[in-house]
Amino acid sequence: MKFLIAGFYHESNTFSPILTKKEDFIEVEGEELLDYFPGAVHAFRAAGAEVVPCTFAGWMSSGVIEEEAYRYYVDKIVAQIREQKNISGIWLQLHGAIYAENIGCGELFMLRKIRKAVGYEIPIAIGMDPHGNLSPDITKYANILRAYHTAPHEDQQDTYRITAEALIDFALRGVKITPAFVRLPMLLCGDTALTRDEPLRSVIARFKKMEAEGEAACASFFISMHSANTENTYPAVVIVPRKPEDYHRAMARAREIAEEIYERRHEFRFEGDLVKPQEAVDMACDSEAYPVVISDSGDNTTAGATGMNTYFLKLFLDKGDFHGKKVLISTIYDKRAYMLLKDREVGSDFDIMLGAGVDEWSQPVPIRGTIKAKGATLVYHPMRSGLRTFAGGLITVSIGDLDITISEVADSFTDMEQCEVGNFKAEDYDIIVVKQAYQFPDLVKFAKKQIIALTPGATYQDLAAIREQYTKLPWTLWPFQGNDK
Ligand SMILES: [Zn+2]
Structure with a gap:
């Protein structure tokens, strides 16, 4: 044979x-x-x-x-x-x-x-x-x-x-x-x-x-x-x-x-609280249980979103006061911003635009702060189960109580091994925003509270709300039809 x-x-x-x-x-x-x-x-x-x-x-x-x-x-x-x-x-x-x-x-x-x-x-x-x-x-x-x-x-x-x-x-x-x-x-x-x-x-x-x-x-x-x-x-x-x-x-x-x-x-339900983005930011800052992991669910890179969205970054910058909490946004994929920062010294100040600008959700945002650490991204091999592969560089920057990792490739923070390679510590933060919808086991274990934010993007989760985008499907499908939610 x-x-x-x-x-x-x-x-x-x-x-x-x-x-x-x-x-x-x-x-x-x-x-x-x-x-x-x-x-x-x-x-x-x-x-x-x-x-x-x-x-x-x-x-x-x-x-x-x-x-x-x-x-x-x-x-x-x-x-x-x-x-x-x-x-x-x-x-x-x-x-x-x-x-x-x-x-x-x-x-x-x-x-x-x-x-x-x-x-x-x-x-x-x-x-x-x-x-x-x-x-x-x-x-x-x-x-x-x-x-x-x-x-x-x-x-x-x-x-x-x-x-x-x-x-x-x-x-x-x-x-x-x-x-x-x-x-x-x-x-x-x-x-x-x-x-x-x-x-x-x-x-x-x-x-x-x-x-x-x-x-x-x-x-x-x-x-x-x-x-x-x-x-x-x-x-x-x-x-x-x-x-x-x-x-x-x-x-x-x-x-x-x-x-x-x-x-x-x-019975198909999310494992965490599903809320609007602004509510997610407020809930996380007011939560008594820490650490909180927030899913930027509309920009889930493991389901094909770009990982470039700056939507959450803007919400946190607008909020300004996190009630004494340390926040990490992990990670924003912007190769141009990464290249601008990669040769600068750790500890030096920067003043750049962050956001690749490929669509309305990834528009550049001005950020100014300090370069905190340099590391790499570790992603799952796309075709080989269990195998990890180094994909590119990762830089952590600080803007007061808000840290952002900026990556050279699209990535999602799914497990603790990535902290070591990326040169950041998850336990330094009270609130971590990740480019995911549901969490992988390490983050489920880490989080005392999980919030899934209904953010816009290529992996938007409220399907009934964007039914006009599903032009190739009949509107008679659940959950499109009527009020049968
Ligand atoms: Zn799959």
């Missing part, structure tokens, strides 16, 4: 004003690619199969991909697949929310080209991120789909193993399987859909049972990626039956689970 491995990883935020270019992507080929997917590779090798790596490219969540860039990678992957003879199956890692300029749904575009090259006789499996906006048409081209069962994501390799095992099984038995796919008539805010909370906790437990007991090869819930105006921005339940004749049973089960999730839609 011979299995090909390829992939493309990108969560495209259509509300970001910045297109993602070819040079932004990390590209791996050959043996190096196999290091990214040990879950799948071990499964293939354990079955005595040959594994052929093609190309895998990806980047962190950001704006829509330039047409030329996406065509380049798809053409490259398809050409590599076409070169191979006697293929038993193709295993892909695709994010699920790939969206390219003038192309639209990136997954469909790639899969159609692959099927054109190899026909429909061999099975295709895809390991995916649950924040995917899937077209129902994906089931015409792929036989196996599975999303990670965790958000925040921790079980990527399990998904890769399970999909690879199903691919081997389908190839050996020569069965042609169509996944059962059911969409939910709702726009779901991904930051309210964590698998540690209900209703997803029990839904995932049910999926695990179905997979363990053999009722399904794979069972998944695609939460969707809400910061994208696409024709596919819907959550979906996808169940892959083991046998072609079980398709209708899988469909009935998918429908039943989709209905149950829809019925429980009001």
